[in-house]
Amino acid sequence: MSGAEFVPLSLPPLLIGILAAVACALPGNFLVLRKQALIGDAISHVVLPGIVVAFLVTGTVGAGPMMLGAMGSSVVAVGLIEAIRRLGRIEPGAAMGVTFTAMFAAGVLLLEQSDTSSVHLDVEHALYGNLESLIWLDAVGWQSLLDPVALAGLPPELPRIGLTCLFVIAFTSILWRPLKISTFDEGFAATAGMPTTLIGLALVIVAALTAVAAFDAVGSIIVIAMFICPPAAARLMTNRLETQIGWSVVFAVLSAALGYVLAGYGPLWLGRDNAVSAAGMIATVSGAILALAALFGPCRTRTGAPAS
Amino acid sequence: MLFDALFLQLGYNASLVAIGAGFLGIAAGVTGTFLYLRKQALLSDAISHATLPGVGLAFVLMALVGGSGRFLPGLLLGAALSAGIGLLCVSALTRRTRLSEDSAIGAVLSVFFGFGIVILTVIQTMSTGRQAGLESFLLGSTAGMLFNDAVVIAAGGALTLLAVLLFRRPMGLVAFDPEYAAARGFNVARIDLVIMTLALAVTVVGLKIVGLILVVAMLIIPPVAARFWSDRMEVVALLSGLFGGLSGWAGAAISATAPALPTGPIIVLVCFGLFVLSLFLAPGRGLLAALTRHLRFQRRVHLRQGLLALAQGQPIYERLTLRLLRRAGLARADGVATDEGRARAAKALRDEKRWELVRSDPDFAAAALSYDGLAGIETVLTVDQIAEIDNRIGAPREVTS
Amino acid sequence: MSVELAANMGTVPEVEALDHSPLAVRGLTVSYGQKPAVFSVDMTIQPGSMTAIIGPNGAGKSTLLKAALGIIKPLSGQVFCFGKPLAQLRDRIAYVPQRASVDWDFPTRAIDVVLMGLYRELGLLRMVRPAHRERAMACLDRVGMADFADRQIGQLSGGQQQRVFLARALAQDADLYLLDEPFAGVDAATEKAIIHVLSHLRRNGKTVVAVHHDLATVRDYFDRVFIINTRKVAEGSVETAFTEDTLQIAYGGRLATGQIDQLGLVVG
Numbered sequence: 020m021s022g023a024e025f026v027p028l029s030l031p032p033l034l035i036g037i038l039a040a041v042a043c044a045l046p047g048n049f050l051v052l053r054k055q056a057l058i059g060d061a062i063s064h065v066v067l068p069g070i071v072v073a074f075l076v077t078g079t080v081g082a083g084p085m086m087l088g089a090m091g092s093s094v095v096a097v098g099l100i101e102a103i104r105r106l107g108r109i110e111p112g113a114a115m116g117v118t119f120t121a122m123f124a125a126g127v128l129l130l131e132q133s134d135t136s137s138v139h140l141d142v143e144h145a146l147y148g149n150l151e152s153l154i155w156l157d158a159v160g161w162q163s164l165l166d167p168v169a170l171a172g173l174p175p176e177l178p179r180i181g182l183t184c185l186f187v188i189a190f191t192s193i194l195w196r197p198l199k200i201s202t203f204d205e206g207f208a209a210t211a212g213m214p215t216t217l218i219g220l221a222l223v224i225v226a227a228l229t230a231v232a233a234f235d236a237v238g239s240i241i242v243i244a245m246f247i248c249p250p251a252a253a254r255l256m257t258n259r260l261e262t263q264i265g266w267s268v269v270f271a272v273l274s275a276a277l278g279y280v281l282a283g284y285g286p287l288w289l290g291r292d293n294a295v296s297a298a299g300m301i302a303t304v305s306g307a308i309l310a311l312a313a314l315f316g317p318c319r320t321r322t323g324a325p326a327s
Numbered sequence: 328m329l330f331d332a333l334f335l336q337l338g339y340n341a342s343l344v345a346i347g348a349g350f351l352g353i354a355a356g357v358t359g360t361f362l363y364l365r366k367q368a369l370l371s372d373a374i375s376h377a378t379l380p381g382v383g384l385a386f387v388l389m390a391l392v393g394g395s396g397r398f399l400p401g402l403l404l405g406a407a408l409s410a411g412i413g414l415l416c417v418s419a420l421t422r423r424t425r426l427s428e429d430s431a432i433g434a435v436l437s438v439f440f441g442f443g444i445v446i447l448t449v450i451q452t453m454s455t456g457r458q459a460g461l462e463s464f465l466l467g468s469t470a471g472m473l474f475n476d477a478v479v480i481a482a483g484g485a486l487t488l489l490a491v492l493l494f495r496r497p498m499g500l501v502a503f504d505p506e507y508a509a510a511r512g513f514n515v516a517r518i519d520l521v522i523m524t525l526a527l528a529v530t531v532v533g534l535k536i537v538g539l540i541l542v543v544a545m546l547i548i549p550p551v552a553a554r555f556w557s558d559r560m561e562v563v564a565l566l567s568g569l570f571g572g573l574s575g576w577a578g579a580a581i582s583a584t585a586p587a588l589p590t591g592p593i594i595v596l597v598c599f600g601l602f603v604l605s606l607f608l609a610p611g612r613g614l615l616a617a618l619t620r621h622l623r624f625q626r627r628v629h630l631r632q633g634l635l636a637l638a639q640g641q642p643i644y645e646r647l648t649l650r651l652l653r654r655a656g657l658a659r660a661d662g663v664a665t666d667e668g669r670a671r672a673a674k675a676l677r678d679e680k681r682w683e684l685v686r687s688d689p690d691f692a693a694a695a696l697s698y699d700g701l702a703g704i705e706t707v708l709t710v711d712q713i714a715e716i717d718n719r720i721g722a723p724r725e726v727t728s
Numbered sequence: 729m730s731v732e733l734a735a736n737m738g739t740v741p742e743v744e745a746l747d748h749s750p751l752a753v754r755g756l757t758v759s760y761g762q763k764p765a766v767f768s769v770d771m772t773i774q775p776g777s778m779t780a781i782i783g784p785n786g787a788g789k790s791t792l793l794k795a796a797l798g799i800i801k802p803l804s805g806q807v808f809c810f811g812k813p814l815a816q817l818r819d820r821i822a823y824v825p826q827r828a829s830v831d832w833d834f835p836t837r838a839i840d841v842v843l844m845g846l847y848r849e850l851g852l853l854r855m856v857r858p859a860h861r862e863r864a865m866a867c868l869d870r871v872g873m874a875d876f877a878d879r880q881i882g883q884l885s886g887g888q889q890q891r892v893f894l895a896r897a898l899a900q901d902a903d904l905y906l907l908d909e910p911f912a913g914v915d916a917a918t919e920k921a922i923i924h925v926l927s928h929l930r931r932n933g934k935t936v937v938a939v940h941h942d943l944a945t946v947r948d949y950f951d952r953v954f955i956i957n958t959r960k961v962a963e964g965s966v967e968t969a970f971t972e973d974t975l976q977i978a979y980g981g982r983l984a985t986g987q988i989d990q991l992g993l994v995v996g
Contacts, residue, residue, distance in 0.1 A: 060436065106606070106614055106617070107555065110366055110368070112367075113363055113547055116368050120541055120543060120548065120595055124592035124595035127592040240437060243436070244441055248434050251430045255425065293451075295449055296444045299444030299445035301441070302441020305438065306439075313424050319423070320423075321425040
């Protein structure tokens with residue numbers, strides 16, 4: 020394919036997909052190890068009421084208010100889950116289930132009740148995003164990457180997810196030791212003076228932030244898949260956390276790139292002329308990678324007893 | 328209008344749907360109780376998301392053989408099959424690999440759902456697929472439902488409920504104590520399979536009404552709400568069924584009154600309302616009850632500890648203890664005991680001595696079990712027993728401080 | 729309540745005891761729900777001692793230790809470390825948790841676990857240098873685990889895992905070592921290795937406190953005991969506090985006379 024076609028049409032969505040996948044996979048490693056994998060699932064559901072409320076308050080679908088709304092509802096959800104879990108003495112899974120279904124239901128109801136026909140805001144969009152439509156019309160080829168005028172016309176989702184990805188990388192590397200130690204042995208971490216509750220909360224909030232930023236570009240289905248599948252597959256490849264993180268990034272990039280290409284060109288190879296959902300395909304590829312790791316991963320079986 | 332709807336006066340289809348949703352709600356509430364007690368509530372999330380590729384593939388298959396792709400029983404069969412495969416994947420991942428259940432559930436639900444979306448986009452490009460309306464399975468929709476579909480849902484709800492009632496005893500036994508059930512000769516794995524199958528049936532029947540994203544709520548919220556009201560499993564299951572049935576029926580009825588009231592979300596929100604009521608108001612496990620109980624307990628501990636400190640002439644470090652003692656008129660602001668405080672302190676110390684003896688003497692083993700550091704000795708022993716203990720300890724000593 | 733206020737209220741020996749003790753708790757009550765697991769306990773650990781916390785199952789031994797360390801929140805009570813609030817002197821305390829409390833399937837090696845003990849020094853961003861690695865290896869060597877440094881922790885036996893935990897505590901180079909059931913479910917070789925390391929610590933002026941469940945070895949391993957059954961039953965040297973009377977109170981009728989005879993106690 021020529022640069023003239025690839026750069027404007029495929030490069031931005033490909034990059035956005037990859038960056039979103041990596042940004043989700045990094046905190047996903049810790050969520051999986053802390054047995055909080057489904058927090059990602061819960062957050063991606065509650066994003067909907069957040070953006071609907073933001074739309075109702077501001078009357079626009081601008082990125083800023085939507086991000087704030089989504090962020091706000093994620094924090095509300097996390098607080099609610101904790102409150103229900105602790106106050107009601109309910110196991111975390113059930114507390115999560117109660118919270119995210121109720122909030123999602125409220126979001127759908129609000130959406131149906133309000134007039135959103137003038138703007139592009141619906142549940143399907145929230146679920147599987149519009150990765151394919153994030154094109155870069157100002158680009159004419161590879162040379163546009165050096166052209167400041169053309170660069171100004173990049174889809175705004177790209178710098179946004181890029182910044183999020185950088186932030187997540189910074190968060191993970193700066194708090195690497197506390198994250199690792201408190202995930203492994205919370206009691207010891209507390210005696211070494213680490214604020215374990217705060218670290219756990221920070222992880223969830225960063226996950227929420229990532230989910231919101233990625234969701235804006237690619238929809239919630241990729242978010243859930245990327246929080247869990249690449250780290251889970253990486254978990255089956257190695258017995259060292261550092262290596263696991265590396266594998267998870269590789270798997271995330273692979274899922275995003277392969278999924279995007281398969282969604283766009285796979286049907287063409289099969290003789291059909293319509294592309295399929297890139298978000299769905301990326302999730303499917305990540306599942307295939309996990310299946311392969313579960314069948315052939317060198318460290319796929321348990322080595323020690325789980326914490327009692 | 329709402330009144331009409333609740334009493335099934337809004338037309339034949341709407342009434343059938345409300346009845347079906349009611350049956351389904353009861354079945355979901357009871358099945359959900361066993362899932363919840365087995366700590367597998369979120370497994371239903373994997374089940375429901377895993378139905379999507381089945382729905383899509385069933386549509387494609389039925390359209391390819393020339394039938395109507397929208398034939399509801401066919402779609403539901405496809406949903407059940409792919410959800411079953413999803414469950415097998417969860418169980419294979421948790422059993423064969425080191426992944427924990429939450430990771431397995433999350434992986435299966437996201438991957439199956441993603442694959443389902445891929446199939447939906449394929450269907451949209453098929454010539455017969457433009458009006459497939461399969462999106463309605465995401466959020467549920469009862470508007471413009473065909474009579475046949477309503478019958479399928481009502482019958483499905485009733486059948487699921489029947490099966491739940493049939494299997495409630497063995498399921499209860501396994502949920503409560505799987506090892507005991509195994510020892511009694513029950514096949515735990517098979518009964519677990521029954522629970523899963525029923526959850527799957529609830530999910531599949533609920534797909535069209537509630538939608539696959541929200542149908543899990545019908546399995547999760549009623550048992551969680553019911554749990555607040557009772558510690559007995561039978562009562563929890565019963566209440567949970569009641570909550571589920573109530574929200575299914577009322578939710579379907581309310582949503583039939585106006586066009587912009589989607590059935591699924593309304594059912595879930597009615598359910599959530601019942602949960603919030605339970606969370607706050609239930610006696611015993613409810614928040615208000617627990618809060619007052621905790622405050623009372625904390626006061627008792629501090630008072631008792633303060634009295635013991637006074638009796639032994641130890642300094643009191645806790646401000647709350649001091650404040651409580653002062654308010655009860657047992658100590659002055661500087662931590663010195665009043666006359667009454669001295670008397671109560673002496674009694675507390677003496678009780679401690681008595682307890683010490685009670686706990687070291689095997690003859691009192693039964694009484695010693697109720698020791699919690701707070702209970703007065705007279706609550707567990709007779710006057711004669713106390714007298715006998717006092718004899719063994721010796722005369723009371725004066726407390727000076 | 730501030731330390732000054734406490735000092736004003738306490739008598740002089742009390743203040744001195746608090747100032748000298750590497751770990752002292754006053755009026756500690758911890759409850760799970762409505763039942764206190766630990767009720768109004770005072771404990772003063774003597775510097776340079778080796779103290780066993782003993783008591784029957786469910787007597788609140790581990791709870792006392794965790795609450796003293798601030799891992800669980802007490803309902804009331806104060807914890808002092810050399811007369812100061814615990815938070816200020818955390819790096820002088822090393823804690824070895826119960827083996828069952830962590831996920832042994834966690835992707836990390838024995839040497840990585842020991843390096844966790846250097847967290848106070850390494851902080852967030854400092855690189856692990858060869859010197860750090862050597863120190864961690866030396867700690868593993870002291871517990872006889874140097875050959876297993878690169879093993880994933882789940883691949884070690886129960887006793888070996890316990891020794892790795894101990895090595896991590898050694899790496900912290902603390903003054904006070906708190907161990908929760910260090911001998912539970914370990915092999916004889918590990919028990920010997922652990923007790924050897926602990927005695928060595930004590931000879932170097934460190935203080936050791938361990939939750940212990942085997943009454944038969946109390947006399948051989950420890951010089952002080954703290955006996956608890958929800959309330960404090962006794963505290964003092966093994967000679968004075970580890971007696972038939974105190975054990976009878978703590979264990980009630982659960983300890984048969986025959987068992988007590990075997991402990992070779994001074995009958996009080």
